[in-house]
Amino acid sequence: MKYLKVKKDFPILNQKINGKPLIYLDSAATTQKPKVVIDEIVNYYSFSNSNVHRGVHALSERATDSFEEVRLGLCHHINAKHQHEIIFTKGTTDSVNLVAHGFRSILKPGDEIVVSELEHHSNLIPWQMLAQTSGAKLKFIPMTTNGELDLSTLGSLLNLNTKIVAFNHISNALGTINPVKKITSAAHSVGACVFVDGAQALPHMRVDVQNLDVDFYAGSAHKMYGPTGVGLLYGKSAWLEKIPPYQGGGEMIAEVSMEKSSYAGLPHKFEAGTPNIEGVIGWGTALNWLNDIGIENIKTHEDNLLNYALELLKEIPDVVFYGTAKERAAVISFGLKGTHPYDAGVLLDQMGIAVRTGHHCAQPIMTCLQIPGTIRISLAAYTIQDDIDKFIEALKKTILLLN
Amino acid sequence: MKYLKVKKDFPILNQKINGKPLIYLDSAATTQKPKVVIDEIVNYYSFSNSNVHRGVHALSERATDSFEEVRLGLCHHINAKHQHEIIFTKGTTDSVNLVAHGFRSILKPGDEIVVSELEHHSNLIPWQMLAQTSGAKLKFIPMTTNGELDLSTLGSLLNLNTKIVAFNHISNALGTINPVKKITSAAHSVGACVFVDGAQALPHMRVDVQNLDVDFYAGSAHKMYGPTGVGLLYGKSAWLEKIPPYQGGGEMIAEVSMEKSSYAGLPHKFEAGTPNIEGVIGWGTALNWLNDIGIENIKTHEDNLLNYALELLKEIPDVVFYGTAKERAAVISFGLKGTHPYDAGVLLDQMGIAVRTGHHCAQPIMTCLQIPGTIRISLAAYTIQDDIDKFIEALKKTILLLN
Amino acid sequence: METILAREEDIIEEFSFFDDWMDKYTYLISLGKDLAKMIPESKTPENQIKGCQSQVWLNAKINENSIFFEADSDAIITRGMIALLLRVVQGQKPEEIAVYEFKFLQEIGLTAHLSPSRANGLLSMVKQIRLYGVAFQAKRK
Amino acid sequence: METILAREEDIIEEFSFFDDWMDKYTYLISLGKDLAKMIPESKTPENQIKGCQSQVWLNAKINENSIFFEADSDAIITRGMIALLLRVVQGQKPEEIAVYEFKFLQEIGLTAHLSPSRANGLLSMVKQIRLYGVAFQAKRK
C-alpha cells in the first residue's frame, strides 16, 4: 500500500468552492467526518436519544450502554489500564483546564511548572493561569530554530520543585513529534507529573499511554474524524483520585445535602452535567472507522504524502520552511518570501484550496521564529496525491499573482 | 388551538419499545429532536464543517457565519441587549460553574451566597464549592411543602453581605415556576448579583432577560429540542467584564507570550478552545423550529395537557402528588402509596412508557419531603393527549401489579 | 448441593413458562415480597450499595468454605432480582463465586436490570458478590 | 465633492469589467501596493486594530467637517481592501460616515473579507470608521 483510498467516505469533500473542486488541507484545525459518523448521529437522534445514567426506561439504557461502550473503546484504543481513567470532556482545551485547575489546591509558591515553547495556547494559558493563582513559577523548554524541543536544557530545568511538565505529543503549528517517553522519564525522575496534549497525535499515530507512562493525556474527537464538542482526558487512577473535582453538578456526586456533598467515584467525579451524548456516540463510530483502516496505515499514507508534498515544495524557490524536525507528522508550515501568509490564504481559497494561515494559536513559536505567521497545510487519511498536485499548482499561481 | 400537532416532526417517537408504541414522558431530562435539526447536522457535516474563526477559507467562513448567526438568534430570543452577552458553554452545568468560578476572586470570607432549596444539583454544588474556596457563607431560601419557595424568608436572608442569589426559573423536580422578578429585585436591593438557572424555563415559556433584569441566565440546548453538549450563559456585559476568564486556550486571548497573556473581548474571553460548532448550528435550527411554532403556543399546549393529566391522576386513589405550586409548568411529580418509585418506573417501561424516577438530581427537595424519590412525567411540544391516556392506563396496570 | 449451573438451569426453566412480561414481573414481585428482610442492625453503611434509584444492602459470611449472603433493597423489583441472584450463589464455594458471570439473566431476559443506566445498585451488587468470593478465597490461603 | 453613493457606483462599475476572480484580485493587489504607507510614528498601539490574520492601523482627522483617514496593514490584500474602503469615505461628513453601510462590497463580491472568520481586522476597521463618524459628530455639538 502506498496510498489509502478513503476519500469517498467523506461527503463534504465532493463539492465545489468558488467553482473549483474543494481541496481540504486544514485537517489539523478539524478533520472531516466519514458518512458512517454522520449516519450514526442520525441514527442516535432517530432511535436512542435520551439522557444517560439514572434512567430506568429503555431509551435511557440504550443511550447509556452505547455511551459507556465508547469509553471502553477509547480505553482499549489508547491502552489505558482502566475504563474509569477515561474522562469525557468538551475537548482538549477543557481537559487541560480540568487538570490545571485541579493542581490549584496542590501547588505552593516555590513549586515549578515546566511547559514547552512549542505549545498550542490551550496547553500554555491554563498553566499560566495556574502559575498566577498558585504562585508557582513557570519555566520553558525552548525550541530550536528547526522546530524541535531543545532537550539539552532538561537537566537544568527540572529539579525537585518541578511539579508539572506539560507539552504536546505533536505540534499543531510545525508537525514536530516530540519524544514523549524521554521527557516523561526525565520528569518522573524528579517526581513531576506529566501532562501530554495529544490533540494532534491521536489522529496520526498509535498512542499507548501505559507504554508512554504519561500521567495525563488529552485529545479532541473533532480532530480524529469525530463530532465537535467532545474530547477526552486520560489520567492515571492515582492522579485522578488525587485532584479535586473540576465542576459541580448532576452525576458527579454521591450524596448531597444543602451544605455539603460527597463526590462520586471515577469517572463520574469529573463528568458533571449532561454530557455530549451524541458527540460521544458519534466518536465511537469514528473510532471504529479509524480502526477498520488501521492507524498504522493512516500514518504510512500520511508520511508518504508528506514527503511527496515536501519534495514538490522544495522546488519552489520562494518557499521558506518553518519546522524541519526529523520526526514529524501530517503538517507542513511555510512562508513565501516577501509576502504575508494571509494573502496566500485568500488567493488559495479562490482556487478552492483550504489551508490555514496565521499563528495557529501558537504565538510563542511565531515570536521565536520572528514571523507573523505561516501558511500551513495539514493532511488526513482522506487526503490524496491529486490534492497535493492541485495545491502546488495553485500555490505557483498565487506566487505569480503576488509578485 | 387546544393542542399542537407536531409529533410527526420527531422521527424517534415513531417506534416501539418492548413491543408497545413509545410514549416519551421524560422531556425534562432531555427533549427529542425534530427532523429539521437532525437534517441540519447532516447538512453541516456534509457541506460546511470547519473550525470557526480565524480561517480565511470558504468553509471556515460558512461555519463561522452560521455559528455567529445562532448567537444573534439566541440574543433576540431571550432579548439580551448585546450579542456578546451570549456565551456558548457545554450546558447549564458548565454555565453555573463558569460564573461560580469567576466569583472566587471576588468573594471574601463574611460574604454570603443565597441558594434556593428547590435547586438541581447543578445550581447548588458549584455554589457549595465556591463557599468552600472563598470562605463565604451559604444560606438557603427554604421551600414549602407544596414545592414553592418561601419568600417570606427573603427579608431575613438578604443583607449587605449577600453577594450572589442563585435559583432556578422552573424546578425540574416539581415544575414550580419561581417568581424571578420578585426575587431579583429583592436581591438587587441589597446589591447582590442574581444567577438564574433557566434550563427548564427556556423550553416552556417566553424568557426576557432584560425584563427580568437578572444578571446571569443559563440554559441547555438539549432541553429545548437542540443537540447535546451545548448551552448558553447570558450575562450582563458589566458582569461578564468583571469576572475573570474561566478556561485558558485558543480563541480567548488577544496576545500571548510565554509568561503572560492578555484576554480577548466578549464573548471570546469565555470561549476557549474549539466550540461545539455542530451543536450550536443544530441549536439554531431548533430555535427556528421552536419560534415557528411559537413558545406561547407551546406553553398553552403544555398547560392544557398538564391540567388534563392532573385531572386523570387525581382520580387514582394511590397517587400522592409532590409539588402543587400555583404557578407550574410541564412537570408532574408523584408517588404511589406504599411503593417505591423505581418499581413503577420499571413496570411502566415494560409498557413502552418512559418516565423518570428517583431524586431528579435534587436530593435536598427529597430530603425536605422525606421521600426517596418521585415518579416524574414531563411534557414537551410533541406530547399528545393520547400519550397521557396511555400513561394513565399503564399506571393503573402498574398499581395492580404492585399490590 | 446443586452447582451454580444446575441452579441457573432451574431458573431458566421456571421462566420458560411465562408467556408475557406481566407474568414474569408478577413472579419477580412475589419473589421480592417473599425475600427475608435484613435486620436493621445489618443494614450498616458498610453493607450499603448506593444506587441512585434504589438502595441495596449486602452482607456475607463464610461457613466451611461456603459463602452465605443476605441482601435487601428498598424497591420490590430489586428485591425480586436479589432473590434470584442469591438463589444461585447461596452456599457456593468462594472460588466459584469469584468468577461467576450470572449468565442466566441473559436467558430469562432480565439483563437490563444490570445496566449502568438503571443505577439500582444491582450491577455493583453483582461485582460485590464476586469480590466476596475473591476475598474469602484469599483469606483461606 | 462626490457623495458616498456616487463613489460606490464608480467602484461597482470598475469591478464590472473583471471577467474572473484573477483580474479582480490582481487589481486589489495593485491597489494594495499603491496605497500610501502610514508613517511608522502613526502606527501607535491606539491606532492598531488587532486581527489574528493581519493587522490594521487606522487614524482619522477632521478638517472643516470632513473626515480624513489614513490606514495600513501588513497584508497586501488587506491593504487593497483598505484602499477601496477609504476611497468611499475619504473626506466625507461625519454624519454620513456614522451610518454608512459599505454596501458596494456586496455588489463586487468582496463581503467575505468582512467575515468574522477572516479575523483580518477589516470588520473592526469598518466599525471603527463609523465610530469616528459618531465621535466627530458628537464633538462638533
Ligand SMILES: Cc1ncc(COP(=O)(O)O)c(C=O)c1O
Ligand atoms: C433545573 C435544571 N438545572 C440544571 C440542569 C443541568 O443541565 P445540564 O445537565 O444540561 O448541564 C438541569 C437538567 O438536568 C435542570 O433541569
Ligand SMILES: Cc1ncc(COP(=O)(O)O)c(C=O)c1O
Ligand atoms: C496541539 C493542540 N492542542 C490543543 C488544541 C485545542 O483543541 P480543542 O480546540 O479541540 O480544545 C489543538 C487544536 O486546535 C491542538 O492542535
